[in-house]
Amino acid sequence: MEIKKIGEVKSKYKEPVGPDEMRKSKSVIEIEAEYIDGLDKIDDYEYLQILFYFHKSEGFDLISRRRKGPERGLFTSRSPRRPSPIGLTTVELLKREGTSLHVYGLDAVDGTPVIDIKPYTSFMDQPSLSLQKKTPRYKINKMLKYQNMHDLLLKAGELHGHYCPYLALGVLAAADALSSLAGENDGMEDLLAVVETNSCFSDGVQYTAGITFGNNALIYRDFGKTAVTFINREKADKGIRYYLKDSDFISREYPEADELFKKVVAERKGNEEEKEKLKKLWQEIAFDIIEESPDKYFKIEENIDIDIPDYAPIFKDEYCSQCGEKLMAVKAVKEDNNILCRSCARSSYYQLDGRGIVEKNINN
Ligand SMILES: [Zn+2]
């Protein structure tokens, strides 16, 4: 086992004065010059986790009385006296100047060797209630900003119900598009997506981009292709399209999952054990995919022209003369001067289902 010192703490505290007192102070972490490239883009993060070495600590007790309360085991405490005298503190990054990181909240004395630094992002799980109400997509925006792909997929599963390769592909495409197009979407129809399939892929897009049928920003083009085009109509008149260029990668790289898919989903013949096995494989593949670069799977076309509808109109309402229910006037059927809904008129209508958009008659 080898652990390296990557830097050193500069603090006004030469000796420990208690962690609470020290965490209220600013200090500087001076990183050694040979590691400077490792700090690239570190200012993207507001919080960092600092691992450091308690160089003044000696020995340890496995059970001892803490400052407050009864005796307890060492590994339930933050005592500096431990078999591996390593400290871990989450700090706020105030600014970076070359090899100097100015931080707030580090409880380490002057001269403490720093052994590692990691970005801290799970605070994004805890926005204040008022912030959450003001910006409903706060957590997702943070995940997108930090390209926290694993957590995005994890959350997309809440919408979709299971993890599968195409859900992951939808998340991957949408996260990539949002980073180049818009960033934050407030669901007011400025950012649009034109999806060309209504498969699992579309749910990855919907969750990640905040683009849904309900907010009228999701446009369905019944082409039956795994493809999506994003466009921000406020910012550009050109879109960015993702088309799945390599749809055979599952049968090629994950033949077992491919065989199970045919049996369980396509033929609906799998037993419970096979269904569970497929779910497990799908989950593994999905979390593999999400760590890859989008251009591994997609042909990405930028600056493409795309025909987009206007903002959703607000239609006037009518009442059906037979059932009395209210409907959009443009959806009504007129028969002998009577206004009828399609159901009462037994008229044909369009339905979006697993086959795409299909025209239906009331009797089929
Ligand atoms: Zn799925």
Ligand SMILES: [Zn+2]
């Ligand atoms: Zn009616």
